[in-house]
Amino acid sequence: MIAVPDRARALQRREHPLARVLGLLGLVLLWEALTRTGWIPALFLPSPLGVLAAGLEMLRSGELLAHVATSLQRILLGFGLGALGGVTVGLAVGVWSLAEAIGNPLIAATFPVPKIALLPLLILWLGIGEASKVAVITLGVFFPMAINTYAGVRHADPQLVRAAVSFGAGRWSVIRKVMLPAALPMIFAGLKLGAGTSLLLLVAAEMIAADAGIGFLILNAQNLMETTTLMVGIVLLSLLGLASHWLLARLERVVIPWKDAA
Amino acid sequence: MRLLIRDVSKSFHDRHGHGVEALAGVSFTVEPEELVAVVGPSGCGKSTLLGMLAGLLAPSAGSVGLEGDLRPGRPPTAMVFQEFALFPWRTVQGNVEFGLEEAGFVAPERRARAGRYLELMGLAGFERKYPHQLSGGMRQRVGIARALAVDPAVLLMDEPFSALDAQTRQLMQEELLGIWERTRTTILYVTHNIHEAVWMSDRVVVLSRRPGRVLDIVPVALERPRTAAMLGEPVFVQAVERIWALVRSQARDALREGVA
Numbered sequence: 001m002i003a004v005p006d007r008a009r010a011l012q013r014r015e016h017p018l019a020r021v022l023g024l025l026g027l028v029l030l031w032e033a034l035t036r037t038g039w040i041p042a043l044f045l046p047s048p049l050g051v052l053a054a055g056l057e058m059l060r061s062g063e064l065l066a067h068v069a070t071s072l073q074r075i076l077l078g079f080g081l082g083a084l085g086g087v088t089v090g091l092a093v094g095v096w097s098l099a100e101a102i103g104n105p106l107i108a109a110t111f112p113v114p115k116i117a118l119l120p121l122l123i124l125w126l127g128i129g130e131a132s133k134v135a136v137i138t139l140g141v142f143f144p145m146a147i148n149t150y151a152g153v154r155h156a157d158p159q160l161v162r163a164a165v166s167f168g169a170g171r172w173s174v175i176r177k178v179m180l181p182a183a184l185p186m187i188f189a190g191l192k193l194g195a196g197t198s199l200l201l202l203v204a205a206e207m208i209a210a211d212a213g214i215g216f217l218i219l220n221a222q223n224l225m226e227t228t229t230l231m232v233g234i235v236l237l238s239l240l241g242l243a244s245h246w247l248l249a250r251l252e253r254v255v256i257p258w259k260d261a262a
Numbered sequence: 263m264r265l266l267i268r269d270v271s272k273s274f275h276d277r278h279g280h281g282v283e284a285l286a287g288v289s290f291t292v293e294p295e296e297l298v299a300v301v302g303p304s305g306c307g308k309s310t311l312l313g314m315l316a317g318l319l320a321p322s323a324g325s326v327g328l329e330g331d332l333r334p335g336r337p338p339t340a341m342v343f344q345e346f347a348l349f350p351w352r353t354v355q356g357n358v359e360f361g362l363e364e365a366g367f368v369a370p371e372r373r374a375r376a377g378r379y380l381e382l383m384g385l386a387g388f389e390r391k392y393p394h395q396l397s398g399g400m401r402q403r404v405g406i407a408r409a410l411a412v413d414p415a416v417l418l419m420d421e422p423f424s425a426l427d428a429q430t431r432q433l434m435q436e437e438l439l440g441i442w443e444r445t446r447t448t449i450l451y452v453t454h455n456i457h458e459a460v461w462m463s464d465r466v467v468v469l470s471r472r473p474g475r476v477l478d479i480v481p482v483a484l485e486r487p488r489t490a491a492m493l494g495e496p497v498f499v500q501a502v503e504r505i506w507a508l509v510r511s512q513a514r515d516a517l518r519e520g521v522a
Binding site for chain 1: 351361393
């Protein structure tokens, strides 16, 4: 008898729970060890424990919270406005052919402009205060939201629209009960994209013209050659990014419970 | 309520003005409480016909309508779809209540009515499930409950069991007949399965290839309730043969030409 060879052996994927944890931990340990050897000046690479200590000190003094609060305010306002505006426009362009004819070329023409490049213009128009920062974040979130909402609405299953109409649903019912729910997965994809973009634009705006916020903290630390503080800022940003991603994922699971249609 | 289809034609034109004649002069009547099947080869326009009856399309010529008194609040038709067309973001309860929402019923009424049909279709206990958690047979049960819940004058069924495996299909056919015996809704049942059409219906309307015309209307002289044993009876076999004789060469042409 000849045994049948296991042809799929090479394609097997296994869980590596230990490696997942050790990988990250190992990196941090390596980093700490590296800083202790003294080969790299503390100015270039502060030790992780040092960064942690500095962060806790800033937290205790209230400095950390002040910067984080300022940044959060800007990003939440900008994200909120951009998301609201984007979904509304995306919906309108997706539902009405006239709006689509007007809106699509406009969006296609303005979308490729890097929003950071618009910041000086916005400062000129709206001043150096909060308005220009929130505006640039709003713009950065608006586009992925509008485009994704539009795509979500256009790709709503026509069978479902037909079914709704066959049960007597009028235009607004179809929009509310079929197109919007059908577009939700795409909308959430847009929200995740927007979250990343808004963080980027926040930091850029705060580095260019601000006197508070995490971006300012980082730039200021660089000017003063306080690398440890600078690293605290970077860690804060990555924590913010992780938190927003986690929040959106949780929200998605609540809002779109049907998404796991495997 | 009688369903009247009078000399209905339907043409589609694409952007370049090329026309496709889907139906050409189709006429027949469905009497109250009848279960009429419509069969034909691929592309005969059966689904287009149903679309017109459901108010999704307008005929290019001719008319479709109902004769008789339609109680206000009672829609003329409701449809059951081949691919179920359930709203994935609504629970079973939510799906069944959809038509009732559009018909203007308030929440307590909707819940009561939906509850009755959920019970009828064997869906009790599944109210909070989402469609993706259900098997194909269960999903179509929801589709049927959703359509029956609005109490339509005519139930339109577009190959309702074609997406199911053969065993589930057989069981669902029996189930549907049982429910029909109880509700006595008028049903127009589109299928490409001749055995199914004959076994289930009172009469079978046979359509030709595109452009679809009525080739024949074959009565089915089998008693009700229908049983599996009837599948072997001469009356059954002859009806199937008669229909297949009409459809066969048309189906072969459709296959050879390879046009959907």
